[in-house]
Amino acid sequence: MTESAFWRATCMLNKLSSMSQLKQLQAIITKSGLHSHITFTTKFIFFSALSTMGNLSYAYSLFQQSSIVMNNPFICNTMLRAFSKSSFPFQALYIYNHMKNTNVVSDSFTYNFVLKACSRAYKFIQESGSCSCGDDELRVVSNKGAEIHCEVIKIGFENDHCVQSSLLYMYSQFGLVSVAHHLFDQIKDTSLVSWNIMISAYDRIDDYESADYLLESMPCKNVVSWNTLISRYIRLSNVEAARRVFSCMPERNAVSWNSMIAGCVSVKDYAGALELFSQMQNVGVKPTEVTLISVLGACAETGALDIGNKIHESLKVCEHKIEGYLGNALLNMYCKCGNLSLAWEIFNRMRMKTLSCWNAMIIGLAVHGYCEEAFKLFSEMEESLGSSIRPNQVTFIGVLVACSHKGLVDKARWYFDHMVKRYQISPDIKHYGCMVDLLSRHGLLEEAYRMIKTAPFQNSEVLWRTLLGACRTQANMELAKISFQQLAKFEQLTIGDYVLLSNIYAEAGRWDEVERLRNEMDYLNVPKEAGYSQIDMNESIKLS
């Protein structure tokens, strides 16, 4: 090891600006025998884990290379920090356990990151929902959080401002807002951050009175306080009120824009979202990952492949990492816009895949008729159970849609059964929808009928409507009549329902019934739905 080689490498290290450079530098220092120098490893891991050009799974593989690396407190904190804000917060908890088990020294940073990981893990379990094991998982995470809180007090970090904020945030994510408030009251000199956390905590449990009280009492407001207010209105689908706050607030940052864009997407105002996106760039606010995720969502829903492609290109140019939410948004956009080969490319390049990635790809393949590929991917997913990925209700929609596409009745029955027996997932209306559609289109009207009758839902009109549609193609007047009567029990019958039944009668030559239905329609004044379509023109969406 020569000193000049060391300095040359250090100099290159400070100018590091892409993963390819990082790998080149790695090769150089390996040759010169400097590879065991912890300074280099630290920088490599830091860059890979946290840079926008990084690669988290690569960072993790570097982390695992030796016990010297794994027992370095700064490196552990770096991995903890990266996982805590990734789509894999559970990995952060593993790192924390590893630190405890091997006596790696923890500091206030460690607690800050691991508390954040608990908050995120809790949120992820909540959002994945609907599985019966979810409650146990939530309990495990909240116990872990409380345990770490005890540790914080024991070691004496409870007066650290950032740790305090992370604790407030964690308890408010757990839904324990009163616990958070109790801690807040005990803080001697509260920071603006802690006020903002409490306000959004009350907002999230819809206690606007308490939120507004805090908002009024706080010593001064900042852009985050205003953003919290924007997101309240967005959550209430009141985009106009959000817009008013947005235009009056003294200062706007990327989050303010992101909230407005996401708000438009959530009320399906995709053109509005794209308009805000271009305004944001015009006033010189740099889009963040979150901006792109929302905009890609708008592209996916409207088929604006051009804009989606442009975003992908710009990410490639600045070598931005494609993983997590962003990777999934791109994947989803390509699937929805029908470019399956680019979707595959994104999917295969993502080293650490979330459940949403698998689901988006399986559904993408299924709806575009690549059914064998969808089944194959599902099997791969089941075989990768060691990676803690397990199919959920959305995954089964994918395989059922694939069965439906190819008319594979037996296979669909098998998946339906498999979902309940192996994964304890109770089928929802969409799974029944797939089954009823498939069965009835294959002439198994009686079986479809029995299925709807035993379905545990109140709102099964969409199922009856599917059956009614199939009764027309199968010319089954008896079941058509039953379906129509069932439909009439729900809200107002649509024009489509009348047309279907009337066509069934017409085809059977029952003109008297056709006449009766027409009169009934006029008498009840059944609303007609205007048809519309969307086209992508000069990067904006037109309705026609």
Added chain:
DNA sequence: GTAGGGTTAG
């Protein structure tokens, strides 16, 4: 010899 943190948006 030396890095790094909490809130709002998905």
